[in-house]
Amino acid sequence: MRNIFLFIRRYFNLLFFIFLQGISIYLIVHYSRYHKAMFGNFMNQVTGKVNEQYSQVDHYFRLKKTNDSLMAANEKLYNKLRSDFDLPDTTSRSVIDTIRVDSLEQFRKYQYLKAKVVANSVVSQNNFIVIGRGSSGQLKEGMGVIDPNNGVVGIITDLSKDYAVVMSLLHTDSHISGKLLHGGETGTLSWDGKTPNIISLTGIPKSAKVARGDTIITSGFSTSFPRGKMIGIVEEVIPEKSTNNFRIKFKSTANFYNLDFVFVIDNRQAEPIGKLLDQVKKQGQ
Amino acid sequence: MNTVIKNIIRFSLFIAVQVFVLDKIHLHQMATPYIYFLFILWLPFRLSRPWQMVIAFALGFTLDSFRHHPGFHTAACVLIAYIRPFLVNLMIPQEGADTNYEEPSITSMGGMLPYMIFTGVLTFIHHAWLFMLEAWQFGNIWYFLVKTLLSTGISLMLIIITELLFVRKQKFKTNTI
Numbered sequence: 001m002r003n004i005f006l007f008i009r010r011y012f013n014l015l016f017f018i019f020l021q022g023i024s025i026y027l028i029v030h031y032s033r034y035h036k037a038m039f040g041n042f043m044n045q046v047t048g049k050v051n052e053q054y055s056q057v058d059h060y061f062r063l064k065k066t067n068d069s070l071m072a073a074n075e076k077l078y079n080k081l082r083s084d085f086d087l088p089d090t091t092s093r094s095v096i097d098t099i100r101v102d103s104l105e106q107f108r109k110y111q112y113l114k115a116k117v118v119a120n121s122v123v124s125q126n127n128f129i130v131i132g133r134g135s136s137g138q139l140k141e142g143m144g145v146i147d148p149n150n151g152v153v154g155i156i157t158d159l160s161k162d163y164a165v166v167m168s169l170l171h172t173d174s175h176i177s178g179k180l181l182h183g184g185e186t187g188t189l190s191w192d193g194k195t196p197n198i199i200s201l202t203g204i205p206k207s208a209k210v211a212r213g214d215t216i217i218t219s220g221f222s223t224s225f226p227r228g229k230m231i232g233i234v235e236e237v238i239p240e241k242s243t244n245n246f247r248i249k250f251k252s253t254a255n256f257y258n259l260d261f262v263f264v265i266d267n268r269q270a271e272p273i274g275k276l277l278d279q280v281k282k283q284g285q
Numbered sequence: 286m287n288t289v290i291k292n293i294i295r296f297s298l299f300i301a302v303q304v305f306v307l308d309k310i311h312l313h314q315m316a317t318p319y320i321y322f323l324f325i326l327w328l329p330f331r332l333s334r335p336w337q338m339v340i341a342f343a344l345g346f347t348l349d350s351f352r353h354h355p356g357f358h359t360a361a362c363v364l365i366a367y368i369r370p371f372l373v374n375l376m377i378p379q380e381g382a383d384t385n386y387e388e389p390s391i392t393s394m395g396g397m398l399p400y401m402i403f404t405g406v407l408t409f410i411h412h413a414w415l416f417m418l419e420a421w422q423f424g425n426i427w428y429f430l431v432k433t434l435l436s437t438g439i440s441l442m443l444i445i446i447t448e449l450l451f452v453r454k455q456k457f458k459t460n461t462i
Binding site: 017043046124128195 | 305308309314335339349350351353354355356357360363364367418419428
């Protein structure tokens, strides 16, 4: 027994060092479980407050860029206004009205909620974005996030009362499904952790016709994004040697360097779909 | 000023500069500037080694909270805090300089060269460990080496600038304690 104490006393520094390193590596590996249990709520709230103070200053210097992107978004919306179209006389042509307007709000599937970016990173290998809207602003985990020009940004992973953490596309664990607009083949997005704004799409068979300049959109298979949100434009098509698939490198539509405002997509039908899936899983067990 | 208060102020300043200035500069993917760990290099000589590691742990954890993925910087900081005393013993020039001066600086290490070796080695170790943990699954050795070397270069340049801008006056204490 005495020898054990002697040993501990002699090598206390080394043991203590190994202990602390162990904690750190445990944090890295078991990040998600730990994060949600105790780190999430409290630390998000604290760092969110500090980041918000900073972003108020930072926001001022980027007003011009923000304005430009909002103008572009406005332009698109104005072009969709009903008054832009010269409707033909209804007596000359019979049309079945399929648009459910206002009084049928209960049929709404997607709602867009605006949020301000409080903190953003692009240089590390696992990038997160913090937005200044949380569970009190009706956000939930798993909601999709897009930028004002309809480019996909990421998915909400953590929430506190007033802030939410978004796992951006520039995260090595981020796997959203993407689809080629032209052919309709679906694949999975992944980021290699090197160049920001350049992401790869894998799982597209070599039979697909892809060329530089093609558009990649969201598939709409998950409840996070509606179908057809733009993800990026193909830059380079590389055939994989070992498989029958292409590895497509594309430039993301959202510019991760200067995100300022984003929209969170609330899918009103996410809950029933989730319940159904849970039921199927239970039956399978 | 009291050493404790001085170090608390330093702690918050280094974190603020790292999070709100350096992290906002997107120089290049291969070269990320880091300076916050200079806080660990500047800790007093007479601080015991377990305490150095605990403080380093706190520093790394604070930075990680802003990055939303705990562990990476914590591990790197604890590692350099553990190695620091060995290097101090190696690099300190004359007998008892670590009792005559309070903390590592150009004067207390006896010149520019020993101090730069001291900071250079620790910066390199910090970056190497950090990038290795971050790039766990990639295993591309050249990418890792180039990134570490470039980032070490940029960080060292920042450290030199900091040393030139903020001159820390070191009082020479007699060795009769």
